[in-house]
Amino acid sequence: MRHFFTLVRHEIRLLFIAPPTYVASVLFILLMGFIYWAILRSMTLVPQDTSAITQFFSLFWLPVFFTVPLLTMRSIAEEKNQATLQTLFSAPVPKYAIVLSKFFAAYLLYIILWVLTLYFPLITFNLLSDNLSNASLVNASEIIGSLIFISLSGILFIAIGIFTSSLTRSQLVAGMLCFTFLFIICIGGQQLEYATYNYFAQGSFFFEGIQYVNVIRHFEDFSLGILDTRPFVFYLSISILLLSLTVNMIDSEA
Amino acid sequence: MKSFQTSLIKAMDENISISVNNLSKNYGKVSAIKNADFQIKKGEIVGLLGPNGAGKSTTMRILGGLLRADSGSATVCGLSVADNSLAIKRKIGFMQENNPLPEDLRVMEYLKLRAELKEVDSKKLSTEVRRVMDLCDLFRTARRKIIRSLSKGFKQRVGIADALIGSPEIIILDEPTIGLDPHQIQGIRKLIDSLRGKYTVLISSHILSEIERNCDRVIIINHGRVVAMGTKPELSEEFIKENHLRLQVSGNIESLITRLKSAKEDYEIKEEQSEQNDYSTIVIKSTEALDISDYTEIVNQISHCQLKGINLIKPDLEAIFLAATKRSWEEIRIKS
Numbered sequence: 001m002r003h004f005f006t007l008v009r010h011e012i013r014l015l016f017i018a019p020p021t022y023v024a025s026v027l028f029i030l031l032m033g034f035i036y037w038a039i040l041r042s043m044t045l046v047p048q049d050t051s052a053i054t055q056f057f058s059l060f061w062l063p064v065f066f067t068v069p070l071l072t073m074r075s076i077a078e079e080k081n082q083a084t085l086q087t088l089f090s091a092p093v094p095k096y097a098i099v100l101s102k103f104f105a106a107y108l109l110y111i112i113l114w115v116l117t118l119y120f121p122l123i124t125f126n127l128l129s130d131n132l133s134n135a136s137l138v139n140a141s142e143i144i145g146s147l148i149f150i151s152l153s154g155i156l157f158i159a160i161g162i163f164t165s166s167l168t169r170s171q172l173v174a175g176m177l178c179f180t181f182l183f184i185i186c187i188g189g190q191q192l193e194y195a196t197y198n199y200f201a202q203g204s205f206f207f208e209g210i211q212y213v214n215v216i217r218h219f220e221d222f223s224l225g226i227l228d229t230r231p232f233v234f235y236l237s238i239s240i241l242l243l244s245l246t247v248n249m250i251d252s253e254a
Numbered sequence: 255m256k257s258f259q260t261s262l263i264k265a266m267d268e269n270i271s272i273s274v275n276n277l278s279k280n281y282g283k284v285s286a287i288k289n290a291d292f293q294i295k296k297g298e299i300v301g302l303l304g305p306n307g308a309g310k311s312t313t314m315r316i317l318g319g320l321l322r323a324d325s326g327s328a329t330v331c332g333l334s335v336a337d338n339s340l341a342i343k344r345k346i347g348f349m350q351e352n353n354p355l356p357e358d359l360r361v362m363e364y365l366k367l368r369a370e371l372k373e374v375d376s377k378k379l380s381t382e383v384r385r386v387m388d389l390c391d392l393f394r395t396a397r398r399k400i401i402r403s404l405s406k407g408f409k410q411r412v413g414i415a416d417a418l419i420g421s422p423e424i425i426i427l428d429e430p431t432i433g434l435d436p437h438q439i440q441g442i443r444k445l446i447d448s449l450r451g452k453y454t455v456l457i458s459s460h461i462l463s464e465i466e467r468n469c470d471r472v473i474i475i476n477h478g479r480v481v482a483m484g485t486k487p488e489l490s491e492e493f494i495k496e497n498h499l500r501l502q503v504s505g506n507i508e509s510l511i512t513r514l515k516s517a518k519e520d521y522e523i524k525e526e527q528s529e530q531n532d533y534s535t536i537v538i539k540s541t542e543a544l545d546i547s548d549y550t551e552i553v554n555q556i557s558h559c560q561l562k563g564i565n566l567i568k569p570d571l572e573a574i575f576l577a578a579t580k581r582s583w584e585e586i587r588i589k590s
Contacts, residue, residue, distance in 0.1 A: 083354035092343040
């Protein structure tokens with residue numbers, strides 16, 4: 001564990017001196033700010049069934065497509081390219097500690113970025129508290145449910161980023177691979193459900209299976225305050241599998 | 255008697271830092287190391303020599319716990335490398351070939367990180383980093399510099415400082431002088447000299463003169479096999495069968511050559527007498543021992559022939575290296 005914390009500090013330092021981190025952060029804040037503003041604007045024009053914060057978090061997949069690749073593409077690909085992984089291996093550090101430290105550093109930054117977006121409803125609440133009801137802007141249960149989902153799905157998304165970064169020496173290729181995997185995970189499940197809607201009976205094994213891998217459906221449950229254990233198993237098991245594969249990948253580098 | 259033998263074996267084991275027995279490693283069908291056998295004693299500085307692709311780096315990487323051997327065994331400070339890869343990393347400071355360093359960090363930041371990873375006591379961390387920076391002459395000039403901005407020589411110093419952190423028992427330096435200019439090479443040489451007696455050092459290099467000056471013993475690897483091992487006099491005795499004597503003479507050289515021919519001496523004229531040189535250089539080769547006094551007498555017996563200089567030519571490491579690798583190539587050719 002001693003090495004793990006040392007490496008996490010080192011990885012966070014590396015992330016803060018890497019230009020892609022700042023590009024990802026600025027793009028993330030700008031895009032999410034714009035999305036929140038657009039949701040508020042639409043609420044003033046047409047009555048909405050769902051609150052602003054639920055609509056806001058339901059678009060979680062949009063920033064994921066560029067934030068996760070930008071935060072993770074460098075992590076192992078760059079080390080492989082500069083051969084600095086070999087230098088790390090020469091110290092008495094277990095390989096899983098190297099992978100986990102890279103994962104946690106990127107995950108921490110990812111969560112910080114999402115927590116920063118809570119300023120949007122807070123600012124709006126302070127400015128418009130006379131005009132809008134509290135529940136439509138800041139609903140604690142919806143925020144907590146959405147944040148639990150963001151944190152849980154973030155584990156898988158960052159694990160995908162770390163894994164794809166271990167597949168290549170090129171940051172660019174790692175970023176593109178990560179985007180492709182994330183697109184399949186986020187959009188693929190939903191599209192599969194739409195495509196097979198008429199072929200499988202609701203409640204059947206196949207339909208349940210397809211729903212089980214639909215990330216967007218998971219969000220809908222969480223935002224309603226439904227904490228099902230199955231998504232936890234889904235996200236954590238795949239993340240552990242991907243991180244284990246990453247350890248094997250860097251082991252083969254030695 | 256038995257207990258005496260046991261204690262003798264134990265004492266011998268304690269005196270050995272690195273022991274390699276029948277070590278082999280293949281990359282697919284290519285054999286990188288074949289049944290390598292050698293031992294390195296505590297406090298020795300040993301040079302690992304060999305042509306490109308001979309298996310030097312592979313051997314070093316196996317000893318450093320970075321690579322697993324296919325067969326055979328290697329022990330470092332009495333610990334099996336295969337079974338204790340993390341434990342042996344605590345006993346070895348390893349500078350790898352091309353010395354890969356994180357370019358974005360400052361020298362001090364990097365060395366502190368390495369000290370933490372090498373489990374240096376947190377209270378002694380700053381003192382230890384300062385010690386290795388002083389040893390490698392980095393503290394005054396480069397401690398705050400970003401590694402990317404350093405010259406090749408300073409980067410090598412950072413790599414060596416990294417290897418020295420935590421005072422490991424063994425230092426492995428893979429090509430520490432590669433790509434350096436003569437001044438930088440001299441600096442690194444002095445640095446390695448300063449390690450004598452404190453650490454067991456294993457160095458690989460292509461610069462034979464560096465190995466010759468720095469190392470107590472040399473191991474020559476060719477085609478994955480250890481083809482020679484020993485001190486320079488031992489190796490020259492094994493591989494250099496001819497003795498060479500250099501005569502510098504002026505005047506009646508023809509008479510001297512006639513005398514050498516009549517005595518059936520094998521000789522070679524290296525430099526002719528010219529306007530620039532007022533003497534000729536003749537190198538006499540013999541498988542027998544050559545005596546300076548005999549040849550001084552021969553020259554003095556010839557009229558109008560003056561002896562300007564006479565000395566035995568000692569074979570350098572390059573000659574030994576070429577002879578050892580040539581012999582191993584010939585053996586491989588015969589086998590195939």
